[in-house]
Amino acid sequence: MNQKLYTVTVYSENHVGLLSQIANIFTRRFINIESLTVSASAINGVHKFTIICISDIKLLEKVVKQIEKKIDVLKAYCCTEDEVILREIALFKISTGTLLANNTIEGLVNKFNAKILEVNDHYTVIEKTGNQAEIQELYKTLEPTGILQFVRSGSVSITRSKYEQLSDFVASGVEL
Amino acid sequence: MKNKRKVNENISGSEILLLSLLEEETDTVFGYPGGAIMPVFDALYDYKKELRHILVRHEQAAVHAAQGYARVSGKVGVALVTSGPGATNTITGIADAMIDSTPVVVISGQVVSSLLGTDAFQEIDIVGISQPVTKWSYQVRKAEDIAWAVAQAFYIARTGRPGPVVLDFTKDAQLATAGYYYEKCKSIRSYIPCPSINKDSIRQAAEAINSAEKPFALVGQGVELGNAEKELLDFIEKAQIPSAWTLLGASVIPSEHQLNKGMLGMHGNLAPNLKTNECDVLIAIGMRFDDRVTGNLNEYAKQAKIIHFDIDPAETGKNVDVDIPVLGNVKETLPEVTKLLKKVSRNDWIESFDIAAQEEYDKVIENEIYGKEKYITMGEVVRCVSEATGDEAVIVTDVGQNQMMGARYSKRKNPRSFISSGGLGTMGFGLPAAIGAKIGAPDRTVCLFCGDGGIQMSIQELGTIMQSNVKVKIIILNNKYLGMVRQWQEMFHNKRYSATPMLNPDFVKLAESYRIKGRKVSQREDLNAAIGEMLEHNGAYLLEVEVEKKGMVFPMIPAGTAVTNVILEK
Numbered sequence: 001m002n003q004k005l006y007t008v009t010v011y012s013e014n015h016v017g018l019l020s021q022i023a024n025i026f027t028r029r030f031i032n033i034e035s036l037t038v039s040a041s042a043i044n045g046v047h048k049f050t051i052i053c054i055s056d057i058k059l060l061e062k063v064v065k066q067i068e069k070k071i072d073v074l075k076a077y078c079c080t081e082d083e084v085i086l087r088e089i090a091l092f093k094i095s096t097g098t099l100l101a102n103n104t105i106e107g108l109v110n111k112f113n114a115k116i117l118e119v120n121d122h123y124t125v126i127e128k129t130g131n132q133a134e135i136q137e138l139y140k141t142l143e144p145t146g147i148l149q150f151v152r153s154g155s156v157s158i159t160r161s162k163y164e165q166l167s168d169f170v171a172s173g174v175e176l
Numbered sequence: 177m178k179n180k181r182k183v184n185e186n187i188s189g190s191e192i193l194l195l196s197l198l199e200e201e202t203d204t205v206f207g208y209p210g211g212a213i214m215p216v217f218d219a220l221y222d223y224k225k226e227l228r229h230i231l232v233r234h235e236q237a238a239v240h241a242a243q244g245y246a247r248v249s250g251k252v253g254v255a256l257v258t259s260g261p262g263a264t265n266t267i268t269g270i271a272d273a274m275i276d277s278t279p280v281v282v283i284s285g286q287v288v289s290s291l292l293g294t295d296a297f298q299e300i301d302i303v304g305i306s307q308p309v310t311k312w313s314y315q316v317r318k319a320e321d322i323a324w325a326v327a328q329a330f331y332i333a334r335t336g337r338p339g340p341v342v343l344d345f346t347k348d349a350q351l352a353t354a355g356y357y358y359e360k361c362k363s364i365r366s367y368i369p370c371p372s373i374n375k376d377s378i379r380q381a382a383e384a385i386n387s388a389e390k391p392f393a394l395v396g397q398g399v400e401l402g403n404a405e406k407e408l409l410d411f412i413e414k415a416q417i418p419s420a421w422t423l424l425g426a427s428v429i430p431s432e433h434q435l436n437k438g439m440l441g442m443h444g445n446l447a448p449n450l451k452t453n454e455c456d457v458l459i460a461i462g463m464r465f466d467d468r469v470t471g472n473l474n475e476y477a478k479q480a481k482i483i484h485f486d487i488d489p490a491e492t493g494k495n496v497d498v499d500i501p502v503l504g505n506v507k508e509t510l511p512e513v514t515k516l517l518k519k520v521s522r523n524d525w526i527e528s529f530d531i532a533a534q535e536e537y538d539k540v541i542e543n544e545i546y547g548k549e550k551y552i553t554m555g556e557v558v559r560c561v562s563e564a565t566g567d568e569a570v571i572v573t574d575v576g577q578n579q580m581m582g583a584r585y586s587k588r589k590n591p592r593s594f595i596s597s598g599g600l601g602t603m604g605f606g607l608p609a610a611i612g613a614k615i616g617a618p619d620r621t622v623c624l625f626c627g628d629g630g631i632q633m634s635i636q637e638l639g640t641i642m643q644s645n646v647k648v649k650i651i652i653l654n655n656k657y658l659g660m661v662r663q664w665q666e667m668f669h670n671k672r673y674s675a676t677p678m679l680n681p682d683f684v685k686l687a688e689s690y691r692i693k694g695r696k697v698s699q700r701e702d703l704n705a706a707i708g709e710m711l712e713h714n715g716a717y718l719l720e721v722e723v724e725k726k727g728m729v730f731p732m733i734p735a736g737t738a739v740t741n742v743i744l745e746k
Contacts, residue, residue: 013366017303019315024308065490071312071332074366 001056005034007079007086007157008064010049011041011166016138022049022073027065031055035088037094037154043166050157052086084157090135091117092126092142093149100122102145113140116176123148181559188317190219190350194227196326196565196585199358199710202254202614204245207236209220210258211298213285217256220713230615230644233636236264237608239269240342242280244612246273247595248402248570248620251327252333253280256685259287263344264305270340270603271309275599277401277600279338280328281663282306289317289346311339317346319354331361336369337488338401358649366684370487371503373512381483381514384457385415388481391419391524392448392455394440394469397598398462398486404507405591408461409433411510415517420448422463423583425503428596431567431587434488437529441469443580444670447532447703449731462506465495466599467735477736480685485509516683534710539744540730545585551724552700554578554653558585561651563708565725569649570595570613571620574606576660578653580729582625604633621649621734628654628680638690641716649710649720652683655725663728667743687718694718 012018026033036050041048053060060078067076099105107115107122114128121165128138135152160164187195193216205227209217216535235257242253257266263284286292287299307312312332318324322345329341346525352540368540383498383555387393387710405428412429418437419429430434438445440452440600448465451493452458458480463469470476473495484498485506492501502509544555555668562569573582573596588594595613602645610624631652641648653659662676694715697706702719731742 017307020304021307028308062490062494066496069488069490071364071367 001059003054003056004165005052005061005081005131006079007058007137007155008049008051008060008067008076008085009157009165010045010051011043011071011074011078012049012064013074014045015046015072018070018072019049021070022051024049025063026051029059029063031059035154037156050155052155074168079157079159080160083161084159086131086155086157087129087153087163088132088135088153090128090150090152090171092138092147093123094126094142094145094147096120096124098121098145105142105145106142108138111142114165116136127138164170180207185356186353187356188215188219188350189345189352189354190215191506192319192322192354192356193326193345193350194219194223195356196358197254198223198226198308199360200252200326200330202227202252204230205254205256206230206232206241206437206569206612208232208235208258208262210262211287212259212287212347213257213350214264214344214605215347216283216285216345216694226681227433229256230611233639234609234634235265235606237611237634237637237640238279238660239266239273239282240602240605240608241615241640242282243269243273243276243278243596244572244609244695245616246612248592248613249611250592251279251616252294252330253278255280257282258298258302259302262287262298263300263302267305267309268600269412270306272600272602272605273340274311276597277338277397277503278340278594279333280340281333282340284342284344285350286315286344286346288348290348291688292346303341307340308611309340313342313344313542313693315346316349317353320513321347322349323356323358325359327359328364331364332367336367337397354650359404362578365613370505371489373504374502376727377500377502378509378512378518381502382513384481384483384500385417385459386515386516386518386588388457389522390455391415391417391459391646392451392480393419393459393461394422394463395425395428395461395465396422397428397469399425399428399506400591401605402462402487402505402507404505404510405429407507407510407514411514411517412520416520416526417459417520417613418529419453420444420468420702422466422598422689423579424594424598425463426583426596427588430591432447435526438533439583441466442471442735443584443729443731444538445533445584445624446731446742447529448745449733450532451529453479455480457483459483459485460618463511470495471733471735471737471739471741473738476581479616488626521701523730530557536731536744547700549724552697552703554581554655554719554723554727555585556700557651557653557703557723558582558625560703560707561625562586564704564711565623567620569593569623570604570617572596572610572613572622573623574656575601575603576627576630577655577663577727577729578627578659579611580660581653588623593676603630606630607634607637607650608640610650611646614646614648623649623651624664625651625653627659628652628678628683629658638692641692642690645715647715650716651710652718652720653679653723654683654720655727657725660729661728662726666726667732668734683718683720692716694720696720696722699721
């Protein structure tokens with residue numbers, strides 16, 4: 001077993017109950033899902049799942065084929081970390097008092113390419129978009145000053161290849 | 177009588193359901209009524225002539241009967257049950273149909289839609305529960321969606337790799353009215369039932385077989401599901417490929433065909449198991465390399481180039497690394513390859529199977545089928561029944577020793593003649609499956625082999641046989657043990673017979689109370705006469721045969737060991 005981080009993308013109909021069917025396939029093979037995002041894709045009426053997991057490629061290829069067997073699934077793909085650009089969004093809430101008292105924070109926000117989303121008397125919300133490591137780094141940097149709340153999203157991904165996912169499906173003549 | 181109603185006339189959801197079933201050429205429904213499905217049963221009252229309803233005694237049996245019906249006829253089997261326990265009782269049958277690729281549609285009633293999610297009486301999330309064991313599972317809440325859902329359900333169940341579908345109808349959808357218009361489903365954009373044929377893989381497969389010296393074919397149920405028995409024979413005969421079969425592929429090649437080298441797997445024949453690790457090209461056709469066939473994968477056919485014909489892309493490479501996957505329906509892919517095959521003769525290779533076959537005959541088979549000891553043996557009963565039917569019967573088995581004996585020692589001349597629970601190994605499958613098989617093939621003799629354990633897991637179905645006059649022949653191989661488990665206890669658990677001895681009822685008297693004729697045989701000299709009486713009797717018959725208590729199924733490959741690690745005797 002050669003465990004690595006992979007991104008599984010699934011294109012599907014927008015039907016009730018599909019999420020649990022897909023999750024079940026991972027459960028059967030005892031693969032933990034690290035991150036999951038589901039949203040409308042660029043194609044009208046088609047939904048996209050982005051699933052990040054750590055697994056062995058041979059096992060994951062079997063999982064992908066089993067996902068594709070689900071009636072409502074159009075296509076599923078598996079990509080390595082190098083083949084995709086992954087992005088998460090994180091929100092940090094810190095006390096405005098701390099922000100004003102500590103004049104390094106604004107510099108940090110700029111350095112990390114983050115932005116201040118909202119400021120009021122009580123708190124300030126900072127937004128950071130990046131990969132997991134970048135967000136983690138900002139968290140570590142802000143932590144000593146006190147973080148009131150922190151949330152991060154699941155990852156979204158875009159492929160690095162010139163070839164577009166689902167294009168073979170479109171080419172096969174199926175109307176989307 | 178298909179269209180009792182005019183198109184677009186407003187009719188009840190229940191009637192729409194029945195008309196839709198008729199559009200899909202359903203003639204028989206196996207079911208059990210209850211609160212949430214009552215409107216459908218009420219509508220059924222007006223369609224008695226067109227739709228025969230078989231009242232089973234337990235919903236699990238409704239699905240197994242639908243499976244038996246589907247397997248013998250090639251049509252989609254239909255089960256009709258109520259919500260809650262009616263629906264949950266079907267799960268074992270649905271799971272069995274899923275793993276054995278059997279096309280069935282299970283229709284369940286559901287509480288009215290306003291009560292969904294409230295833990296209402298007999299409410300259960302059957303769509304959620306059944307999703308992991310169905311090809312498709314769907315809830316219909318509106319009468320106007322019923323015709324569409326039925327069309328989808330039948331299309332999904334029967335196309336590609338077949339499988340079970342659950343349709344859950346809320347009671348208000350059954351009661352409401354809607355316009356009726358039926359259109360058969362021809363495609364679903366997100367579902368590709370059969371992958372398109374790749375010419376390269378066809379050519380590569382043919383080249384590999386043409387350059388092989390010792391090719392060997394493994395034949396599974398996929399051939400039967402694709403109705404490709406003739407295409408298979410053309411293929412193996414042209415290139416003279418010795419062939420063996422999986423449990424579910426037992427009736428694909430006639431038993432007496434010169435290229436039929438027997439059964440694969442744990443209790444399969446010696447020669448095909450040994451030859452798996454000797455051949456140079458292994459050709460898997462509509463089979464899925466189940467662990468009961470392969471044993472230890474690390475020692476499985478490592479010397480051979482492997483070609484895998486299958487309709488399901490998820491099967492190639494799942495258990496065994498495949499060199500040449502040939503995706504598609506074998507009905508189409510096999511002839512494409514056959515065209516490119518060279519006619520050859522391989523007598524040496526084919527005859528090389530005979531040595532191991534003779535060894536197995538001498539050490540195992542002869543004693544088993546001619547019963548030379550005091551007690552009647554299981555194999556002897558199977559041989560006698562098979563011979564008495566001219567090897568023409570549909571053989572149904574339960575699970576366990578009866579199943580292995582049934583597969584090993586019955587012979588088959590025709591396709592769709594062997595019905596068994598392969599993947600799930602469901603004890604209690606046999607009796608209801610035999611009922612379904614007899615209804616699906618009324619002109620054929622249907623013989624069920626089951627043990628004293630398995631029959632009692634669905635013994636209530638004797639009531640179904642009585643009420644619907646189903647003329648099945650039931651042969652109980654009674655060894656007063658859960659025989660297969662007892663065999664493992666003897667071999668691997670120091671003869672500690674934990675929970676395997678059975679105290680049984682008088683099966684013949686039990687049959688009699690269901691007005692089913694029966695007879696018990698304990699002596700060898702009575703066996704053939706009793707079988708004759710059973711087959712001549714115009715009706716259901718229960719033959720209980722008292723067999724050797726500690727009979728064993730050999731050969732045996734212990735679980736998880738190499739396919740060549742065959743134990744022939746105690």
